[in-house]
Amino acid sequence: MCGIVGYIGSKDAFPILIKGLQRLEYRGYDSAGVALITEASNLAVYKTRGKVSDLESFTQHKDVSGSIGIAHTRWATHGEPNDVNAHPHYSQSESLALIHNGIIENYAVLKEDLMSRGYTFKSNTDTEVLVQLIEYVKVSNNVDLFTAVQLALTQVVGAYAIAVLERGHPDCIIAARKSSPLVVGIGDDEYFLGSDASPIIEYTNRVIYIDDDEVVRLKRDSEPRICNLNNVEKSHEIKELEMSLSQLEKGGFPHFMIKEIFEQPNTVRECMRGRINVERNRVALSGIIDHKERFLNAKRIIIVACGTSWHAGLIGEYLLEEFARIPVEVEYASEFRYRNPVLCPDDIVIAISQSGETADTLAAAELAKRQGAFVYGICNVVGSSIPRMTHTGSYTHAGPEIGVASTKAFTAQVTVLTLMALTIAEEKGEMSKDVFEQYVQELALIPDKMEQTLSVAGYIEDFSSIFTYAKNFIYLGRGYSYPVALEGALKLKEISYIHAEGYPAAEMKHGPIALIDREMPTVVIAPKKGMYDKVVSNIQEIKARKGRVVAIVTEGDTVIRDLADYYIEIPDTEDCFSPLLSALPLQLMAYYIAVVKGCNVDQPRNLAKSVTVE
Numbered sequence: 001m002c003g004i005v006g007y008i009g010s011k012d013a014f015p016i017l018i019k020g021l022q023r024l025e026y027r028g029y030d031s032a033g034v035a036l037i038t039e040a041s042n043l044a045v046y047k048t049r050g051k052v053s054d055l056e057s058f059t060q061h062k063d064v065s066g067s068i069g070i071a072h073t074r075w076a077t078h079g080e081p082n083d084v085n086a087h088p089h090y091s092q093s094e095s096l097a098l099i100h101n102g103i104i105e106n107y108a109v110l111k112e113d114l115m116s117r118g119y120t121f122k123s124n125t126d127t128e129v130l131v132q133l134i135e136y137v138k139v140s141n142n143v144d145l146f147t148a149v150q151l152a153l154t155q156v157v158g159a160y161a162i163a164v165l166e167r168g169h170p171d172c173i174i175a176a177r178k179s180s181p182l183v184v185g186i187g188d189d190e191y192f193l194g195s196d197a198s199p200i201i202e203y204t205n206r207v208i209y210i211d212d213d214e215v216v217r218l219k220r221d222s223e224p225r226i227c228n229l230n231n232v233e234k235s236h237e238i239k240e241l242e243m244s245l246s247q248l249e250k251g252g253f254p255h256f257m258i259k260e261i262f263e264q265p266n267t268v269r270e271c272m273r274g275r276i277n278v279e280r281n282r283v284a285l286s287g288i289i290d291h292k293e294r295f296l297n298a299k300r301i302i303i304v305a306c307g308t309s310w311h312a313g314l315i316g317e318y319l320l321e322e323f324a325r326i327p328v329e330v331e332y333a334s335e336f337r338y339r340n341p342v343l344c345p346d347d348i349v350i351a352i353s354q355s356g357e358t359a360d361t362l363a364a365a366e367l368a369k370r371q372g373a374f375v376y377g378i379c380n381v382v383g384s385s386i387p388r389m390t391h392t393g394s395y396t397h398a399g400p401e402i403g404v405a406s407t408k409a410f411t412a413q414v415t416v417l418t419l420m421a422l423t424i425a426e427e428k429g430e431m432s433k434d435v436f437e438q439y440v441q442e443l444a445l446i447p448d449k450m451e452q453t454l455s456v457a458g459y460i461e462d463f464s465s466i467f468t469y470a471k472n473f474i475y476l477g478r479g480y481s482y483p484v485a486l487e488g489a490l491k492l493k494e495i496s497y498i499h500a501e502g503y504p505a506a507e508m509k510h511g512p513i514a515l516i517d518r519e520m521p522t523v524v525i526a527p528k529k530g531m532y533d534k535v536v537s538n539i540q541e542i543k544a545r546k547g548r549v550v551a552i553v554t555e556g557d558t559v560i561r562d563l564a565d566y567y568i569e570i571p572d573t574e575d576c577f578s579p580l581l582s583a584l585p586l587q588l589m590a591y592y593i594a595v596v597k598g599c600n601v602d603q604p605r606n607l608a609k610s611v612t613v614e
């Protein structure tokens with residue numbers, strides 16, 4: 001949510017900043033801007049409503065010289081997306097320019113105070129308050145920018161990652177973080193700044209992750225100086241990134257989303273690598289093995305997450321209860337964190353998050369940790385905030401996910417939860433040897449079966465265009481297919497803007513059936529090994545009311561084939577692994593419908609990939 005990029009070195013900053021913004025655009029895309037200290041020693045700010053490409057057009061005949069700059073792509077929180085509210089923001093005297101990701105919660109009080117001191121404001125943003133505050137603190141205390149940022153931030157309540165430039169100081173960027181991610185890249189005599197490593201990886205794989213309440217000074221010819229708000233120096237390990245540049249490119253696909261859908265057989269393979277041994281019928285997730293006693297003694301598991309990760313959590317509930325016989329609750333992180341939950345020392349809290357930065361999930365995990373629970377993270381982005389604060393966890397190893405609608409991260413999360421449930425089941429002796437071995441063998445086949453599932457993409461593309469007329473969709477499933485129904489509906493509404501609801505199939509009779517008519521498509525997830533007969537009855541009920549049915553069925557199914565208007569086959573598998581297959585046609589359907597409707601699938605309106613504000 002909002003992307004920050006910065007550069008200081010000997011190269012031209014502008015092209016590096018623009019490329020960086022393009023890589024970060026998935027975080028927010030309603031406006032973009034850049035601040036540079038130009039060769040003529042101006043502190044130039046250029047910003048505009050719209051995408052990074054609009055910023056490029058806007059700056060075409062402007063002076064974009066200079067080897068130091070900061071840039072921002074915005075997802076609006078305070079103030080509508082327009083030119084004035086776009087970042088960077090100048091201070092009153094225009095001697096400072098600042099970019100910000102996050103929310104300053106006490107901005108109204110600070111603004112009133114600054115206005116009483118003669119400060120005037122051009123925008124409706126909380127960010128402008130911050131830059132004015134820093135200037136006021138700097139001038140009134142007669143301190144340098146580093147100290148002014150430290151002092152100003154002690155007055156600020158909220159979340160931020162910021163970067164500031166100062167007129168007359170072409171050799172220095174000051175940045176700071178609290179609850180919003182910030183990474184420094186270390187090149188040869190140059191530094192980079194990013195909300196994540198994606199704008200940096202092209203130039204260096206050496207990074208420092210800035211922690212909460214830290215301020216960093218990036219200066220040519222000297223080491224980064226990092227202090228907390230009380231001016232205590234902090235030392236930081238330089239980490240090596242494993243990400244590659246090609247992972248950030250579209251690789252010949254028209255959109256990141258479709259590339260990521262097709263990557264899933266490989267991402268699930270990567271996720272299982274070293275964790276499953278087919279020859280020896282073994283599954284071992286080190287996060288569990290290293291804390292075996294915790295899991296053997298756990299009285300309850302609480303899963304906290306948001307969005308698609310929450311849907312993966314629901315599948316985790318079914319898996320962990322069935323395999324490991326531990327009671328599981330799945331909570332929206334945003335509800336959990338504010339409802340004074342009861343936590344016991346034998347509780348395990350699992351925080352699931354692709355980005356590892358979602359504000360609500362992070363806060364829920366922190367709350368659980370403070371209250372003494374053992375906290376386990378399932379995250380994709382290495383080095384992000386959640387894995388850094390949890391007791392232990394497992395990475396999903398899905399590689400960078402750029403499409404805003406999550407696809408490969410979801411199946412990787414489900415894979416980790418499956419491995420987790422199997423590992424605990426074996427350690428606890430909850431599963432017979434035969435069943436365990438049968439499951440291990442079958443799980444290992446899933447990536448190949450995903451490949452087979454994706455081979456029907458052309459057929460899904462052909463029939464999907466028929467549904468662009470629809471205003472509403474219902475998705476139905478039972479058991480393991482119920483969370484898949486929720487996820488299928490979420491995918492469709494996120495990217496095609498068609499209203500869609502997921503329901504447990506049996507609940508249809510308690511309301512949604514009233515909506516069924518010729519116009520209303522229903523997607524039914526009906527693998528053979530689920531509660532098949534009951535789902536067939538649901539389909540008959542829909543057809544009796546002239547509804548149109550798209551069914552996801554196990555290959556060779558003839559009963560539903562004759563009932564449904566359209567059917568998509570997935571390979572046969574265990575019921576518990578079916579979400580890893582049945583989710584794929586639903587992702588494809590949402591994608592193709594959105595493409596035919598002309599929607600921007602990678603950057604759907606009003607959404608952002610990484611929701612680092614509440």
Ligand code: G6P
Pocket residue numbers: 306307308309352353354355356357358361404405406607608609610611
């Ligand atoms: C946003 C994204 C969703 C994602 C959710 C949770 O809403 O658009 O795709 O599922 O955040 O994100 P996380 O990074 O915590 O999994």
